[in-house]
Structures are given as C-alpha cells and as structure tokens.
Amino acid sequence: MLTKTNQVYSLGKPMTEHQILERAAEIIATKFISRDAFTDAKASKEYLTFKLANYEKKVFAVMLLNTQHPLIEYRELFFGTIDSASIHPCEVVKAVLEANASAVIFAHNHPSGIAEPSDADKRITTRLTDALGLIDVRVLDHIVVGKNSVSFAERG
Numbered sequence: 001m002l003t004k005t006n007q008v009y010s011l012g013k014p015m016t017e018h019q020i021l022e023r024a025a026e027i028i029a030t031k032f033i034s035r036d037a038f039t040d041a042k043a044s045k046e047y048l049t050f051k052l053a054n055y056e057k058k059v060f061a062v063m064l065l066n067t068q069h070p071l072i073e074y075r076e077l078f079f080g081t082i083d084s085a086s087i088h089p090c091e092v093v094k095a096v097l098e099a100n101a102s103a104v105i106f107a108h109n110h111p112s113g114i115a116e117p118s119d120a121d122k123r124i125t126t127r128l129t130d131a132l133g134l135i136d137v138r139v140l141d142h143i144v145v146g147k148n149s150v151s152f153a154e155r156g
Helices: 017-033 041-052 089-099 119-133
Strands: 003-005 008-010 059-065 071-079 103-109 138-145 149-151
Touching: 017 041, 041 059, 041 103, 041 138, 041 149, 059 089, 071 089, 089 119, 103 119, 119 138
Parallel strands: 103 138
Antiparallel strands: 003 008, 059 071, 059 103, 138 149
C-alpha cells in the first residue's frame, strides 16, 4: 500500500522493481488527472514509460481521455509475444465507448528496447484512427516505449 503524508510516500511492504514503477506511474497520473496534461507528448511518454517499459512481451494499451484530455482510464488491451501482438479495432472501440472517452493515446512497448515504429505500427495506427473517426473520437498520439520513447505526434 502506497500512502502519502506531506509529499512523503511510504510503501508498507517490500516491492519488486516493476511494482515500484507501477506506483510511480500512478503518482504521475494523479498529478495530471485534474489538468490538461496529456496533450503534452513529454508527459504522456513519461507516464507510459513507467507503465510499459518493464514488460518482456508486447503490450498494447490505450489512455482514455475526456474532452479536456485528463485521463479517465488507462487500459492494457492486448498482450502478445516478444515481437508481436494482435490488435483488434473492435475491442479498442468497445473500450472507448465503455469509458465514454472523447480522445485517446495509444501505446505499446518494444521489448527489444528499440522504440523505432515499424510499418505494422504505422498501419495499425491508421486503422484505429479510421475506426475511431467513425465515432468522432480523436487519436492524439501513439507512443512506442523502449529504452527511449517515440511519439507519432512529435514526428508529425
């Protein structure tokens, strides 16, 4: 249990490195929930690095945002192998509708540590953007997490 007293955090029990990073991501999210923070690629990359960097297999996640872009919910939707994950647009649309999100940021990790987006990454981003466009949900970014993180939005 992570408790906060006067900006000091107490862990209550021993934790693994991954659990500590998960808690760090929660602290980052809490800082950003009440303001329009996830329109900034730097804040999004920081948050998603803590969430996804330590997985040994591919994980595809979505940050579900409201109209002002604070985080409604972070969801890990698809889990794959070391070099691939099957992503189904209908499941992404379903998650967006369940959360009543008006914008999203996609993210996935590259367990190799090399965050350069592949052609498959670009194609699925286009497919998901097209699917969500049908229900007027904006895709703000797709971030690939490795040793460094790459933002599609920053690259245009």
